[in-house]
Amino acid sequence: MALPEKQPVQKKFIDPVAVKKSISQRLVVNNITKIIFLIGLLFGLVVLGILLSGVVRDGAAWLSLDFLQNAPSRRPDRAGIYPALMGSIFLMLLIIPMIFILGVGAAIYLEEYAKKGRMTSFIEVNISNLAGVPSIVFGLLGLTFFVRNMGFGSTLIAGALTLALMSLPVVIVSSQEAIRAVPQAMRHASLALGASKWQTTFKVVLPASLPGVITGIILAVSRAIGETAPLIMVGAAIFIARAPEGIFSEFTALPIQIYNWTSRPQADFQGLAAAGIIVLMVILLTMNSLAIWIRNRFSKRY
Amino acid sequence: MDTKLTTKPAKEGVKTMNQPVAARQSVYRVNDLNLWYGDDHALKDVNLDIKQNEVTAIIGPSGCGKSTFIKTLNRMVELVPIVRTNGVIEYHGRNIFDKDYEVEELRTSVGMVFQQPNPFPKSIYDNIAYGPRVHGVKNKKILDEIVERSLRGAAIWDEVKDRLNENAYGLSGGQQQRLCIARCLAIEPDVILMDEPTSALDPISTLKVEELVQELKKDYSIIIVTHNMQQAARVSDKTAFFLNGEVVEFDQTDRIFSNPSDKRTEDYISGRFG
C-alpha cells in the first residue's frame, strides 16, 4: 500500500494515487463476487433442471394413455392414475368456488369496508399468522372437525374444505393487493356519479381487480392441489380403484398416489411415481403459466 | 316497448321544476361554511351564491381550500374520514347536510370532473353507460341514445364513434378527460363541478375542454376550480378568489381581473404571490 507521504502543509485525506491503485483491486473483488452471486442464483435453476429431467427420465417410459385411464394396481405394468387424477380435479372444482367467495369477500371487507381499528388489525394479523401455519396442522383440524365432528368421514368434501381453509390466507392477501392496486380515482369517479358504495365496489373495483384476484386464486389452487400432508390426515385413501362419484365419496388424489408409489421399494413403482409426478407437474405448470400470462396481459392498465 | 327520449336535458333541477324560471336563479347558496381536516381549519366562514347557467371559477394559490370547497358541494370531501363541517349549503333550497339528504341523490344531479382523467378500465360505451345503469336504466336502445348524446355533448363523438367497444385507456389524455365529461353528462346533471380539469392536459386539449365548457354552460351550471388565472378569465362569468380557506372576493370575472376591490386579490392576479 502506498501511503500518502506526510506533508504537514498540504494535508489531504484522500490520496488519488492510493485510490487509483485500490480501485482495480476493488473491481476485481466486485467481479469475483458477482460471479459467486450468479452461481448462487443458478444453483436453484440447476436443481430445478436436474429435478425435472430426472423425473422425466424415470417416468416417461411409464406414461401412456392406459396410465391415465387405469386404476392403481399391484402389478406395475397395469397400474394407472385415473382415480387420483379425477380426485385432484374434483378437489380443484370444489376448492375454487369456496376460496373465491370467501377469499375475495374477506379481501373486499378488509380493503373497502373495514374501519381501521382493533378488530380489523386483529383479523389481518390473524390472517398473516394463519398463512404460516404448517399444512399438516390444517390436516389435524380437518381430521377433527370435518371428518369426525361434522361426520363427513374421509370424503372429498372433507378434503376440499381442509384445503380451502389452508389456501384462504394466501388468497385473501393476494386479493387485497389486487384491490388495493385499483386507483382511488376509480372509486371517486363512480361515487361522484351517484353510485352507492356497494355498486362502486361490485361494478368498478371488483372488475378492475379481477385479473390480480384470479392470478392469486390460480396460484393458491395449484399450491393446494400439490399438497399431500393435509389429505393424509383427512384420510384420503391410499388405494382406491374408482373415481369419486360425489362429494361424499371416498377419494384419493395425485400426491397421495405418488406418495404411495414412492414409498414402495421396487424400482418399477418408483417409475410409476415419476410418471405421476409428470402428470402433476404438467397440471401445475399449466396453471402457473396461465397465472403469469394473466398477470402480464392485464398489468398496468390504468 | 318503444321509448323516446326528449333530447333537451331539463334545465331546472327536479326540486325546482315548478318554480318560475327567473333570470338567474341560485343553484347553490353557501352560508357560513366551515370545514376542518382534524385540527386543520381548511374552510372559514365561506359564503357564496352560485347562479344557474353561469360558469363560476374558483381561483387561489395551492392549499387555499378551493379544491376542498368544490368537493364539499357534492360531499365527496366526506370520503376523508377526519373531515368535520358546519354551516349550510343549500342546493336548490335544500341543505345538503340534512340527515335525510342522501349523498347518492345529490351526486346524481351534481356531476364531477376530476383533475386527472379517471375513466374506468372498461369500454368507452360502458364508461358512459355506467351512470345510467347504476341508476336502473337497462333498456339497450335508451342506453345507446344516451351514449351518443353524451359523447356528442362532450364533443368527442366523432373521434370515438367507431370504437365504442374499445377500452377507454386507449384514448389520449385529452380524449379521456372529455370522455369523463361525457360520462358525467350521461346522468343529465344539473350542475357540473370541475376540479382543475385541464391541469393534466396539453394546451390543445385544454383549449378543447375550455370550448366545451362554454358550450355546456347553455344547459348546465358549471363550477370550475383552476390554478390558471387566464383560464378563469377566459371561461368564467363569475370568479371567487380563495385565500387560506376564506373567500377574499367574489364578483363578476371582468371586475375581479380589471378592478378588484381587495388588495390581496390584486396582488394575486398580478402575480405577486401564489
Next chain:
Amino acid sequence: MNSSSNKSVRELIQQNRQQKFSMKNVMERFMPIVLFLCAFVSVVTTIGIILTLVLETRHFFEVVSIKEFFGSTNWYPLNSQPEYGIWPLVVGTLEITVIAMLVAVPIGLTSAIYLSEYASERARRVLKPILEVLAGVPTIVFGFFALTFVTPLLVKLIPGLAIYNALSPGIVVGIMIIPMIASISEDAMSSVPKKIRDGALALGSTRLEVALKVVVPAALSGIIASIVLGMSRAIGETMIVTIAGGSNPTALVNPLEPVQTMTAYIVQVALGDAGFGTIEYYSIYAVGTLLFVFTLLMNLLANWITRRFREEY
C-alpha cells in the same frame, strides 16, 4: 310509440330511484355483514385450530405426564411400555432445520443480491418466474427427488450413509426454501430507493460495496424476517422428511443416521392403524400443538422484526 314514456333521462333515473330504493338499500345494508362474515372465517379457523389442538391434547395429558413429555429423551409410542418424551422428535426437527438453513440462507441471499443489484431488467424477467416455478414444486416431488436422487448421490460421496438419513431431506428442504428467502429478501432490497444507491455509486463505490454496505444493511429487517419465515417453513415441512428421513426418533445428533421429525411422526400415526381414542392417536395432537406453537412463535417473531425495524425512506 308510447307518448307517456317520452321523458328525459333525469326523470327516468328519478323514477327508478323511487322504485328500486328498497332493493338497493337491502344490498347496501346486507353486503357489509356478509363480507365481514367472510373475513371472520379466518378468525374462526384459528379458533378451530386452537380448540382442536387444546381439547385433544388434553386427552393425551390425562395419561402421559407433562414431566414425561418434556423430560424424557425416549419416544417409544409402540412399546408395550410406551414412553412419550418429545425430545427425539424436537431434535430431529431441529437437525433438519439447521441443515436446511445452511443450504437455503447462503444460496437464497446470494440469489437475492444478484437479482436485486446485478441482474438486468431482462434477466430478472426470465429468472424470477423460474424461481417462482421452483417455489411451486409440491413437497411430494421434492421428497421423491430426495429419495431417488440426492440420497444415492450422497451415498456415493459418503460411504456408510444410511439410506434414510437427516442429511438428504435436510438439503432438499433447504432447496425448497431458497425461493422463499430469495424473494422476500429481494423485495426488501429492491425497496431500498434508487437515490440511496446512486448516492453511494456517485462516491465511487463498486456495486459490491453498494450491495453489502448500503443495501443489505438498509434491508436487514426484511432479510432476517425471510430467514425466520424460512425456518418456520422448515419446521413445518412434512413430506420430504417423511419420505427420505426415516422413522427413527433419536435424541442423538447424527445427520448420517435416520431421524424422525414431529411432522413425520404425525403422518406415520395417521397412516398407521392407531384407533381413534387410543393414546397414540391423541399423541399426534400433542406433537401438533408443539409444532403449532413453534411455527406461530417464528411467524410472530418475523412480523415483529419487519414492523419494529421497518426502514422509513
